[in-house]
Amino acid sequence: MPSSSTEVVNRLxxxxxxxxxxxxxxxxxxxxxxxxxxxxxxxGMWSKLTEPAEGVIAWxxxxxxxxxxxxxxxxxxxxxxxxxxxRRSPSRxxx
Numbered sequence: 001m002p003s004s005s006t007e008v009v010n011r012l013x014x015x016x017x018x019x020x021x022x023x024x025x026x027x028x029x030x031x032x033x034x035x036x037x038x039x040x041x042x043x044g045m046w047s048k049l050t051e052p053a054e055g056v057i058a059w060x061x062x063x064x065x066x067x068x069x070x071x072x073x074x075x076x077x078x079x080x081x082x083x084x085x086x087r088r089s090p091s092r093x094x095x
Contacts, residue, residue, distance in 0.1 A: 005037075009045050012026060012041075013076075029041065042080050
């Protein structure tokens with residue numbers, strides 16, 4: 001088992017484009033990890049999407065937006081953030 005959320009995220013992303021493998025791995029991790037550890041994996045993914053690697057020039061809003069947009073199109077996004085993606089706030093028309 002990897003020792004850090006960064007290593008877990010790297011393994012989830014290093015599935016050679018095979019989203020089925022990433023989804024299967026994330027499901028297994030979700031079942032086996034404590035809620036705190038699972039949240040650390042999700043935080044690690046968010047950091048990977050929004051923060052450049054150490055020693056790399058800071059990303060601007062366009063790069064971060066592009067990373068998030070591409071990630072949200074992936075199957076792994078639904079697995080990691082199920083219940084959070086696509087959630088709409090209730091309509092304020094009924095008052």
